[in-house]
Amino acid sequence: MKVAKFGGSSLASAEQIKKVGEIIKSDPKRKFVIVSAPGKQNKEDRKMTDLLIDLANTSFANQPYEELLQTIIIRFYKIITDLGLNRQLLDDIHHSILHNLKREQSAADKMDLIKSIGEDSSAKIVSDYLVSLGLEAYYVNPKEAGILVSDEPGNAQILPESFEKIKTLRERSGILVIPGFFGYTKAGKLVTFSRGGSDITGSIIAAGIHAELYENFTDVDSVYSVNPTIVENPKEIKVLTYKEMRELSYAGFTVFHDEALIPAFKRGIPVAIKNTNNPHLQGTFVVSEKKEKSKAVVGIASDTGFSTLYVGKYLMNREIGFGRRLLQILEDEQISFEHAPSGIDDISVIIRERQFTPEKEVKVLERIKEELHPDSLSLQHGLALIMIVGEGIMETIGIAEKAATALAHANVNIKMINQGSSYVSMMFGIDAKDLNKGVNSLYKVFFDDDYEYE
Structure with missing residues (x-):
């Protein structure tokens, strides 16, 4: 049936x-x-x-x-x-x-x-x-x-x-x-x-x-x-x-x-x-599973309308519960997050812009300052995400290099990269205004067999 x-x-x-x-x-x-x-x-x-x-x-x-x-x-x-x-x-x-x-x-x-x-x-x-x-x-x-x-x-x-x-x-x-x-x-x-x-x-x-x-x-x-x-x-x-x-x-x-x-x-x-x-x-x-192996990258997806909440604090990694308390502030304001790449002294939280009203934006930033005492704090709008997708990405050497080179040749600045949280995708954050040229450059690199950089 x-x-x-x-x-x-x-x-x-x-x-x-x-x-x-x-x-x-x-x-x-x-x-x-x-x-x-x-x-x-x-x-x-x-x-x-x-x-x-x-x-x-x-x-x-x-x-x-x-x-x-x-x-x-x-x-x-x-x-x-x-x-x-x-x-x-x-x-x-x-x-x-x-x-x-x-x-x-x-x-x-x-x-x-x-x-x-x-x-x-x-x-x-x-x-x-x-x-x-x-x-x-x-x-x-x-x-x-x-x-x-x-x-x-x-x-x-x-x-x-x-x-x-x-x-x-x-x-x-x-x-x-x-x-x-x-x-x-x-x-x-x-x-x-x-x-x-x-x-x-x-x-x-x-x-x-x-x-x-x-x-x-x-x-x-x-x-x-x-x-x-x-x-x-x-x-x-x-x-x-x-x-x-x-x-x-x-x-x-x-x-x-x-x-x-x-x-x-x-x-x-x-x-x-x-x-x-x-x-x-x-x-x-x-x-569920492909019978034959295909190209490492099968598709390139993209979307606009994201914001980046950046929080920096020296020795953040030693402060137990810091990430939980940050996300709790967002939860209290009914804000869900999309991605949260982090380092030793900083963390970025990617959020869809539509979740922020001006009132929520002010309240979230004030609470982070008062409760987490960060060294630096910013909220930037106008972010676009580009995701290259394929089950062969993690098994193929040089995918990140090819993607980064493609964006560089298109004169697109990478603001954020997230690799490893998913076995089938690699994500790049860029300015929304650069989305089209970034996607076109990535497509040429991964799907146009005859394309070569000048």
């Missing part, structure tokens, strides 16, 4: 959903279908989830929301009518939106209810369309599917007992179409995963039913070795390991939500990333 997950671009219009239908028809092993909310039809369009979030926020502010609601209903109307489906389906969606808007619940719980309507409606539309094609297909609500989650609105975590219940879905006949992005608590409350969570649902179902393959259909032919908006015509990656994909996802690759593969990874299920518009292409496979 295969699990096929279709992203928002695959469900943005009736034309795209017809392609989904053909893909499902072409392989009888595709028994489980996970769907996202309708995505953008073009660059100027908006994702359905964004429209629903705006609708909820407008309602919470007691502002008129009729125009937004009309936009949402018209979008669903066009999809349903162009597919030739029963108008009753549209009426049900409209009723569901109005019902959830009027519920007496907390804003967080209500937001989850409203923004889940995109995926839920997609599942009903796709299942009805498959039936219209003569296939045996059923809409299955996540509660019925057994997706039990923690009570954390907007950030639900799957509960371990879910998987045994999900496994029983194997016994059902026909094609089961399940909305992604949300599950239910033991008390029966709807709660969503973090944004991009339909990928998580797909991985959960694949793990639960012990799928032979989890197919993730999107709008790209494969995963590329580097961001194609930075490097023109980059090479495709045919095979990745789970560890490599997770590192790449964390560091800026947008194909997967960075938590999405964990359930499939634990079960050892291979993942195929394929294009709904070109389903005949091989795509990229994500596996």
Whole structure:
């Protein structure tokens, strides 16, 4: 059995959903279908989830929301009518939106209810369309599917007992179409995963039913070795390991939500990333272990929006508990850190800029001064991280030298380097303004076989 997950671009219009239908028809092993909310039809369009979030926020502010609601209903109307489906389906969606808007619940719980309507409606539309094609297909609500989650609105975590219940879905006949992005608590409350969570649902179902393959259909032919908006015509990656994909996802690759593969990874299920518009292409496979050795570096990921908190103190290494107390200050202010490279007399903590409000910034710096008595202290914004990824990095001599030389030739100053904390990646911190030229230089060194420095 295969699990096929279709992203928002695959469900943005009736034309795209017809392609989904053909893909499902072409392989009888595709028994489980996970769907996202309708995505953008073009660059100027908006994702359905964004429209629903705006609708909820407008309602919470007691502002008129009729125009937004009309936009949402018209979008669903066009999809349903162009597919030739029963108008009753549209009426049900409209009723569901109005019902959830009027519920007496907390804003967080209500937001989850409203923004889940995109995926839920997609599942009903796709299942009805498959039936219209003569296939045996059923809409299955996540509660019925057994997706039990923690009570954390907007950030639900799957509960371990879910998987045994999900496994029983194997016994059902026909094609089961399940909305992604949300599950239910033991008390029966709807709660969503973090944004991009339909990928998580797909991985959960694949793990639960012990799928032979989890197919993730999107709008790209494969995963590329580097961001194609930075490097023109980059090479495709045919095979990745789970560890490599997770590192790449964390560091800026947008194909997967960075938590999405964990359930499939634990079960050892291979993942195929394929294009709904070109389903005949091989795509990229994500596996537990590669059968053949590949290049040491398989991809280069990058992201901006980081800050560096630098703390220096003579003989810091002898002061027991210094690092713990520093991180405790951040924890008290609800700030998580990304990396913390350290030396004998200093430590740098890498933090995403969005976690700092001006008030938090002042408070953190004041507390560090008062409680840790550093010799030097600074907080710098505008940092970008570049990560070179590959399971062969630690076994290959000269990777760090090649990377550092590539950045030097691009006239990019390295502000931070972190090697050793991960067996599959090496990370460089640079000024955000130098990101593009740094990535281009690294790509030439590791992927352009004919390139030589002048």
